[in-house]
Amino acid sequence: MHGAAAGSTGCRAQIIYNRMTAKKETIAQRIARLLAERIVSGTLEPGARLRQDHIAEEFAASHVPVREAFRLLEAQGLAVSEPRRGVRVAAFDLAQVREVAEMRAALEVLALRHAAPHLTPAILDEAEAATLAGDKARDARTWEAANSRFHKLILTPCGMPRLLAAIDDLHAASARFLFSAWHSEWETRTDRDHRTILAHLRRGEVDAAAEALGRHVRWIGRRPVETASGRRREAFVIQG
């Protein structure tokens, strides 16, 4: 849903009301967007300090727009700020991943129910193509972009901007987890889930489609993985 690493959005409210106007982005928005990409993709690790002077220097700006960018990132839940003690990349544990998954499920189901009457065969074909692209993806970035496209395609026709913006933010939070846990060997169940949802939609079975989407988004799996140092640990998987 969310552009995530391949072009993360920016401020939530901006998204709600300026998504289409979007004349020129301010320096603050640009900085927020680029930092969001790094946070979502894991380049900036959870807990990492974001120092306004350093960032201002890197982007050849003063720290005023940097501070505004921090507020935008806070609103997305990607950064946390303690007064007088600076801003850090938000941490996220399994409990938060669960919380985000539940919220996404609730809101995406709502969006799908309102979008369903406006879905055309053409849109569903595009969504199928996105699923196929996800199948063939061999890296997290590509997979996440395709997954994003699928969800966006079937939900956008709901025409509820605030709802879509909220879903976007939640998707960015999910994507962070995806990037941190991605393993190219994983055979996800995502393709099958996506196709089930599409099949129901094609047959006009909105309730069944909504239920499948809810289960799909809520699903969090776990499987053992081998770390770089050869140790075994448990990792968690999401279907996107």
Added chain:
Amino acid sequence: MHGAAAGSTGCRAQIIYNRMTAKKETIAQRIARLLAERIVSGTLEPGARLRQDHIAEEFAASHVPVREAFRLLEAQGLAVSEPRRGVRVAAFDLAQVREVAEMRAALEVLALRHAAPHLTPAILDEAEAATLAGDKARDARTWEAANSRFHKLILTPCGMPRLLAAIDDLHAASARFLFSAWHSEWETRTDRDHRTILAHLRRGEVDAAAEALGRHVRWIGRRPVETASGRRREAFVIQG
């Protein structure tokens, strides 16, 4: 849910992570909080321009914290900003009220399902007291505060901070509408709805309670009212 007029929160992310710490609020947070009160209560009308220099002067601050306050208000959906063209109080039409109501219903139901196992008789008694206070309220402020308290009491035990913060923001948006449409003669159905929800919760009927809450929040009524100038028009009512 949201403090609304009686002490609106501030930044969403701040709420998520700093709600309990909340050592000292920064000037930006203070400005955002006070402006949010005015927007929610209707003192600042939809579409009104928020001029940073004027606001800075009023609060005896420079415009740097004012600009940050604007970003916080944007994140809550209470203000909209167009780059280089200033910030305005967000407008809201019936479609948006509907959208917010649907989102609230989806998220509050989710919160209630997770809160239900942790609800104690003491909490439910408090919630009943809040309902009673709402019944006796004769002005919008008091009524909204009591309604807020009811929802907060039964939802907070879910222990999902991001979810609760999102609900808070939506509640502020609802409250704006409530304040704009309040009429002291309205006999709302709220007390009955609240008591139905409580009755179900006392009997451990979580599904029924969740369904009642969803209907309650989603409900938007309309009734003719007489304006100050004596003209008749249609007004919309929410149950809170």
Added chain:
DNA sequence: CTTTTCAAAATTATAGATAATTTCTATAAT
């Protein structure tokens, strides 16, 4: 009388500078 154009005023956006707070580090004490 309406529309267009251009300059002045108002306002936003950014930069540079200052003050206040926190964090770090070395040193001393228990």
Added chain:
DNA sequence: ATTATAGAAATTATCTATAATTTTGAAAAG
């Protein structure tokens, strides 16, 4: 060895000043 403390360095938060953009309003042209 661990804890406590004081000073220094780094960082945040704010203010003042400057640049850039948009809006306003009046005058001129059609």
